[in-house]
Amino acid sequence: MKIIFGFLATILIVSLAPFSYASDPSPLQDFCVAVSDSASAVFVNGKFCKNPNMVVADDFFLSGLNKPGNTSNAVGSRVTPVNVNQLPGLNTLGISAVRIDYAPYGLNPPHTHPRATEILVVLEGTLYVGFVTSNPANPAMKNKLFTKYLNPGDVFVFPEGLIHFQFNVGKTNAVAFAGLSSQNPGVITIANAVFGSDPPINPTVLTKAFQVEKNVIDYLQAQFWSNIG
Template structure:
């Protein structure tokens, strides 16, 4: 009985792991159609008929153009996921171009559905990620950081908070590969202090252990999206 129960738990665990990332495609491709007004919702995008697919469905142009970094963060992310390139649907991969002005920041954020691998083409970046809460309550979340130069590569595990900061006096450029057709982005400050409607001030005051005036100030700021 115990052996059978243990085997069942093992199978359930393996099945859970197998479905932890984007599902594997069951056909050559599943080009997404614009389903924003569709009455049917699926976990992903609805497929275009293969007979209607054209080469342009697998094509995107413009990543050679710098993003506009004239914003308070001094950075601009140009994503190429299933929303910009319909041929990525079900393929479990996407990418992004990130431009940074001098001292520009891609602020602390997470990708809830993807691991990110970053390669620097120009400039010097200070990057890092923070681990999830440790099992030992006496330990703190661990920070891993690195200075990156042209040709350097760094990986950010799926779901963990991470950031990129241009520490140089010139513009910087990096490209990121992501292990999902639609990785998603949660920018921490925007989500916590700029949600609509706002999170109750009593919740944030207790969570951050600060005076209510600090929360009032933070919630009154304009929290921009650099994507």
């Protein structure tokens, strides 16, 4: 019941936001259920629209968010997304959601959503969360960090495009749901992108960027980097 309530609360909060603040363009029709059929007549937001006469309720339905994600990975967390790729009826609607499961001391690593603001609702456990501002106008100043400890029922917002994270500080599992202001918000996990790209970034670039010895970069690039979402 708590999970259902949390998910509904997340969707309600995001749905109340004015469309003018959404990252994605406002729709010009009731819906545009995404299909891969190139013979369809309309192409909107990177997807073909299903013939409206063929649309059914299941195009707007997805089950399974009551099931915990597998957190047996290096960082101890799992993101279960609900975006246009899982729920075709979200196409053009400018909204999506995720479930995030955390093992004890599990981390959703620093990452960004290039196309969405995120609003997080904690259902179980205690999370230490935060985000970092973009480069300040004054070069003498540092990027500012905003952090907060969240308990069940607490809500926190991560502004669009900014690096953010969540860390389970408790000895028990934690669960959170989040709404995002895009049908396909995207995610860039900082460590994965910088040290685990394919092909790898030239170590000379990273050595100069991070101001460390090349052996440090070689070590980091040799690690196994995998996405958890």
